[in-house]
Amino acid sequence: MTTLPQSTDKKLGLVIDLDTCVGCHACVISCKEWNTSNYGAPLSDVDAYGGNPVGTFLNRVHSFEVKQENKPAQVTHFPKSCLHCEDAPCVTVCPTGASYKRTEDGIVLVNESDCIGCGLCAWSCPYGAREMDALEGVMKKCTLCVDRIYNENIPERDRVPSCVRTCPAGARHFGDLGDPDSDVSKLVAERGGMDLMPEQGTKPVNKYLPPRPKADVEEIDVLAPFLQRQDEEAGGFLGWLDRTLEKL
Amino acid sequence: MHPxxxxxIFTTMSGLGLGLMVFLGLGFLDVSGFVAFVFVAIAFALLGGGLLSSLFHLGHPERFIKALRQWRSSWLxxxxxxSFVTMGLFGLYALLWIFWDMRIGWLGLLAAASxxxxxxxxxxxxxxxxxxPRWNSFLTPAMFLLYALAGGALLAAQSYVAxxxxxxxxxxxxxxxxVGDRAFGATGSDMxxxxxxxxxxxxxxxxxxHSGTNYLMKEMVYVIGRKHAAKLRLFALVFGSLLPASLLLFFPHSMSIAFAAIAIHLVGLFAQRWLFFAEAEHVVGLYYGQR
Structure with a gap:
């Protein structure tokens, strides 16, 4: 059925910290790698090494500039993937029932063997979270790495979405946003986590943490460049090599 | 949106065919036998051709039958x-009409309603x-219904009604x-x-x-050709409805006038439908700094 569940036992989702994200695109690459080689059809690239490369991605990082008058511009890197909305319009428009929201954890998934590739779900998503695969002709979207998070064949610390596991800045958090006592819910409460385009009425589960206000930098410590360098003494083999070469 | x-072809052809079915089902056009068959065949060809064309839009057309399952929630x-119910009802009505010269009123009414x-x-x-936002309005069904009815009346040789x-x-x-031009602004959505x-x-x-393009941009951030929108709108209005209306209301009814009106309307209809897609802005464009 492509009707939405009344409620879900859990609301698994991501919390993305726009203050911490450095825009390295590591989450984009790790997402592509995991999801092209595991659950479902691979994420194809067309003309990958040619002049007009186009490919399917489930996660993309945009960069925005926010500017207030008479103040320096602030750059925010903005990763965007499926928000696993509570009122997901992509689910109800599906004519085959291929697109569905799971009752147990709220993850929005596509059953690829039922997908006719009509593209209507991608039209209905305000966030551009779904992309039709050019070679497979089926709709691809973030699965919240459903094949990792419950996977008992991989070490426990790896049982989080690939993007979360790989983020070197710690800007991505995964958890149950339906549980007010979970770490992610506390983080959202503390930092004022927000919805994207709330006026669309989709009730996204994923939250974004706004950039912290920047203190206006007026003074620079002019003495800093004159501080003496503190070279560390190298140890081990390199230390021995260093001392030996010094003696020669 | 990418036109x-x-x-x-699907929305225009199936709309015309269904419009024709409405008028034939309501008992318009006092013909029988082979002439009735020709009109019925045109209606079926338009609807069938439209549906067939829509299959080319699918990534997996061979699975189309699965699309009939979710009628409780999905408009598609x-x-x-x-479509299938209409074809069944109208097919039965047409069979009785063509071969036994029986036009069963309630069956025709049912087919027309369907x-x-x-x-x-x-x-x-x-x-x-x-x-x-441009599509998200009651004006969209009103517009589709009136185009189908007007075109259907024209094909059913009802010059005055058309x-x-x-x-x-x-x-x-x-x-x-x-109204459509103001719709995006009215949503309050911006970057x-x-x-x-x-x-x-x-x-x-x-x-x-990314440096290149992607599925989202090609499908939903279609901005090519919008610069000619004003000219095309005038073209769609004159050919789609103004000229056919003038021909049918102010000229003596004849076969050649009707055929001219059909040809002119078709050209305008295609322009109108092209604009319907090309001018529709998707909010995802905001993430790409475009509309």
């Missing part, structure tokens, strides 16, 4: 189911899209455009709400996620 030829599914509902379901596929319907279409089409950064200052896209 895919398969979808333009309802449209599919209703045909109208099918057009309505098609229009709701677009009108339900909150993410595409003329009046085309005359009604002129102001409706203008209203659709005027500030899309990124949630609006309260920190003025937001602009600094860098796209």
């Amino acid at each position: 895919a030829p398969s979808v333009i 599914s309802r449209e599919g189911v209703l 045909a109208l509902l099918t057009v309505f379901a098609t229009s709701m596929i677009y009108a339900q899209m909150k993410s595409i 003329g009046l319907l085309f005359l009604l279409l002129v102001p409706l089409q203008v209203i659709v455009w005027v 500030g709400t899309a990124t949630g950064l609006g309260n920190l200052g003025k937001v602009r896209l600094l860098e796209k996620p």
